[in-house]
Amino acid sequence: MKIAVAIKQVPERDAFVRIAPNAKGIEEHELQWAMNEPDAYALEEALQFKEKNGGEVVVVSAGPERVGSTIREALAKGADRAIHVVCDDLAGRDALNVAKLLAAAIKPENPDLILTGLQSEDVGLGQTGVIVAELLGLPHATLILHVEKTDAGLKVKRELEEGWFQEIELPLPAVLTMQSGGNKLRYATLMGIKKAKTKELRTVNAAEPDGAPPVLVLERVTLPQKQKSTQMLGGSAKEAAAALVEKLKTEARVL
Amino acid sequence: MAAALPTLAEPAHFSLAERLVFAALAAASAYGFWRRFGPILGKILHSKKDPDFHLAPIGPRVRDFVWEVMLQAKVIRERPLAGVAHALVFWAFCAFALVTLNHCATIFGLGFLDPTGSVGRIYFDFAALFAVACAAGIAELFVRRFVVRPKWLGEVSPESGWIAFLIFALMATYLAAFFVAGDDGATREFWWAHTITLLVFLPLIPHTKHLHLVLSPASVFLSRGGFSRIPPLVGDEDFGLVAGKDLTQLVSLQAYSCVECGRCTEHCPAANTGKLLDPKTVILGVRGYLNDYGPASEQPLLGKYNSQEAAFECTTCGACEFQCPVGIEHVPIIVGLRRGAVNTGAWQDERGAKLFLSLERGSNALGMSAAERDKFVEKNALPVFDGTQEYCLWLGCMGGYDPKGREIVLALVEVMQFLGASFGVLRKEKCTGDPVRRLGNDLVFQQLAESNLEALAQGKVKKIISICPHCVRTIQEDWKAFGTSPAVEHHSEFLAKFADRLPKSAGGEKIVFHDPCYLGRYRGVYDEPRKVAALAGELVEAPRSRERSFCCGAGGGLAFLGEETGERVSHVRAVELAATGAGVVGAACPFCNTMFRDALAQVSESRPGAPAPELLDIAQIAARGLRAG
Numbered sequence: 001m002k003i004a005v006a007i008k009q010v011p012e013r014d015a016f017v018r019i020a021p022n023a024k025g026i027e028e029h030e031l032q033w034a035m036n037e038p039d040a041y042a043l044e045e046a047l048q049f050k051e052k053n054g055g056e057v058v059v060v061s062a063g064p065e066r067v068g069s070t071i072r073e074a075l076a077k078g079a080d081r082a083i084h085v086v087c088d089d090l091a092g093r094d095a096l097n098v099a100k101l102l103a104a105a106i107k108p109e110n111p112d113l114i115l116t117g118l119q120s121e122d123v124g125l126g127q128t129g130v131i132v133a134e135l136l137g138l139p140h141a142t143l144i145l146h147v148e149k150t151d152a153g154l155k156v157k158r159e160l161e162e163g164w165f166q167e168i169e170l171p172l173p174a175v176l177t178m179q180s181g182g183n184k185l186r187y188a189t190l191m192g193i194k195k196a197k198t199k200e201l202r203t204v205n206a207a208e209p210d211g212a213p214p215v216l217v218l219e220r221v222t223l224p225q226k227q228k229s230t231q232m233l234g235g236s237a238k239e240a241a242a243a244l245v246e247k248l249k250t251e252a253r254v255l
Numbered sequence: 256m257a258a259a260l261p262t263l264a265e266p267a268h269f270s271l272a273e274r275l276v277f278a279a280l281a282a283a284s285a286y287g288f289w290r291r292f293g294p295i296l297g298k299i300l301h302s303k304k305d306p307d308f309h310l311a312p313i314g315p316r317v318r319d320f321v322w323e324v325m326l327q328a329k330v331i332r333e334r335p336l337a338g339v340a341h342a343l344v345f346w347a348f349c350a351f352a353l354v355t356l357n358h359c360a361t362i363f364g365l366g367f368l369d370p371t372g373s374v375g376r377i378y379f380d381f382a383a384l385f386a387v388a389c390a391a392g393i394a395e396l397f398v399r400r401f402v403v404r405p406k407w408l409g410e411v412s413p414e415s416g417w418i419a420f421l422i423f424a425l426m427a428t429y430l431a432a433f434f435v436a437g438d439d440g441a442t443r444e445f446w447w448a449h450t451i452t453l454l455v456f457l458p459l460i461p462h463t464k465h466l467h468l469v470l471s472p473a474s475v476f477l478s479r480g481g482f483s484r485i486p487p488l489v490g491d492e493d494f495g496l497v498a499g500k501d502l503t504q505l506v507s508l509q510a511y512s513c514v515e516c517g518r519c520t521e522h523c524p525a526a527n528t529g530k531l532l533d534p535k536t537v538i539l540g541v542r543g544y545l546n547d548y549g550p551a552s553e554q555p556l557l558g559k560y561n562s563q564e565a566a567f568e569c570t571t572c573g574a575c576e577f578q579c580p581v582g583i584e585h586v587p588i589i590v591g592l593r594r595g596a597v598n599t600g601a602w603q604d605e606r607g608a609k610l611f612l613s614l615e616r617g618s619n620a621l622g623m624s625a626a627e628r629d630k631f632v633e634k635n636a637l638p639v640f641d642g643t644q645e646y647c648l649w650l651g652c653m654g655g656y657d658p659k660g661r662e663i664v665l666a667l668v669e670v671m672q673f674l675g676a677s678f679g680v681l682r683k684e685k686c687t688g689d690p691v692r693r694l695g696n697d698l699v700f701q702q703l704a705e706s707n708l709e710a711l712a713q714g715k716v717k718k719i720i721s722i723c724p725h726c727v728r729t730i731q732e733d734w735k736a737f738g739t740s741p742a743v744e745h746h747s748e749f750l751a752k753f754a755d756r757l758p759k760s761a762g763g764e765k766i767v768f769h770d771p772c773y774l775g776r777y778r779g780v781y782d783e784p785r786k787v788a789a790l791a792g793e794l795v796e797a798p799r800s801r802e803r804s805f806c807c808g809a810g811g812g813l814a815f816l817g818e819e820t821g822e823r824v825s826h827v828r829a830v831e832l833a834a835t836g837a838g839v840v841g842a843a844c845p846f847c848n849t850m851f852r853d854a855l856a857q858v859s860e861s862r863p864g865a866p867a868p869e870l871l872d873i874a875q876i877a878a879r880g881l882r883a884g
Contacts, residue, residue: 014617016626034616140274184608187607187615188694188699189600189698190598191598191599192600193698
């Protein structure tokens, strides 16, 4: 069983984000980078799946040279080999374009299962995995917490709204986009890092954008506006409580 | 004048048959010794070389040897009664070296100490005094072991009884020879009785814990140096103590040197609160492993002889290592076992993995967003270090993120401003890596050390001040493998320098200071924090203080793991501190502080009517004086 895992490198969660001068993205120097968390869960699921059922885990990641550190982290945690699609303008490509890069790298591998995070922590479009499935002509399921092998293929657990879950079965090969939190992530070890040095890391150059007009155009990136919206609710405790419930229902919509 | 001194009688002539019997018995005795000792020596020598061992500088080694071995100072200081008894036996053995050599030589007519000559008389009388002292000493030790039976000695071992009897017999047969005269009869009988005792004693040495007679002088002299120093990993196959092949010569030497006195156990916070960990068992576990599998084995060290659970219960407080009279360095061995488990991924612990993941990706051990530290710095208008200030104020995880730790930092800031000391904080700072270092995660530790060293070098930091003894230790000692750290000072050292300029609190209440392990045993700083704490009033001491201080339970990364088994270490210590009757518990470590906060509250709940003592860091004590004045 061969499992391909597509991972993305994103700015560290604590990173201090500044907007680039052209307002089309963020300033990249001085940023620290990490593995996209849902992708880390996809990798964890792949590793556990391999530990149970045997096989091989191949990691695929697109991006500039710096992505190498995240790929090595994946190898250290137990992936068997990796493909780095070298692409210096990843941020300038839309989800369709990125999915094309990944699909092109994955296709010759002929994997039985393709896993990736359900979305990225930076732009969060939540489309890449699904488009990869379409491009490869494979069935897919999204928001997956758990994967189990059956005789016919897979049984997966999907997360729905409000604490509901759905279990579905699908044939292999398939593409799954993984939700965070389904597993416990493993920590990286010194032994893993040393072993990773001897594992295969193949680099391929990204194809130029195919000239077709992008399906999605990024206009401008801005930082969220900080604003204080404290409201003091007057009246007696009873009145204030009633007003609070009303606001939680209609304005905050948490009730 | 010497001719008037009493002397011992020894046979003047021996028959050929006697000589042959002696030679045969001596050969058998030596063989019995070597048959056991030879393989042990082989296991020690065939262990891996210690990567960081240097014989130089020799001065401190000689000093420790004289102090700890020759003078028995450590043995006596930590257990005075048993220590003096032991010292008497030891000194008698030293005095007897010449006597014994001479004794064996006389049978071949080669005796060099003439009992009738003045030199011989003086020496034999000198040895006789030691013999009396030794007999008294060994009798005391016998009573202690078989009648008093302190629980630290473990189960009664009959072999110790035999050894005590033989030592007593050695002394008795020597002294008896002072009361007889002539060449035959009793003189000859006592000579042979002494000889046979000696020849029975010799092979027993390597078969029992009395092997320490031979090995402990070496283990003290060849210590790796420093306190609780964690060795570097060398090469691509070194992940810590995974299997026998990772045991170094000094670890093996120490394992065979253990005299099983149980001082380590007596002072261990884990062993004292019902945990599985017992430092003596860890060392004897390594010895058992070496006996079974030898030093080249691939068999895991954590298994039959040592348990993973126990290894991860150690707070790395170092009480065991500090107490050990034969120079065993427990903490690097326990941390070594953890490294073996963590660096290979064998250790699976939910809280541990969470800590590692927070530090792989984030900046602090508390798992909070770095923006929280930025907010704290901004809100309190802490100056940013720009290279012009004298001190870089290192916040650490507790000082930067923990509400109580922040209070300590702000108190220190107040005092530093009062004293006119210039300081600034780094814009970005990561955990020093203390908890991952002690838990054995070398990968994350290296990343943190390198990243911090780079930030400090870029900021041109010359001197660091920190409220956390764990940060101080890690910056000063543990980062060495990855670069040169700036000088670092704990805030107690800084505050003590200016204690004369700080106003005293008016209250004048009783205050008990708790020595943090990483400030006391690890750094040797005891008086400075007391000088500051004394600003709040009259100092009283806890029963266990200074070098013998009892851990709060947080060290060794355990603050992040939770403590499920037995009584809480922090609770035991809090009860002890509260029982001093002090109104203030003075702390000098944010981890101790956080541990005692809950523990003291619990203690006061169980003592209705007696309010819990107030818990203050020494920085808060100093700052309170400022506000009052």
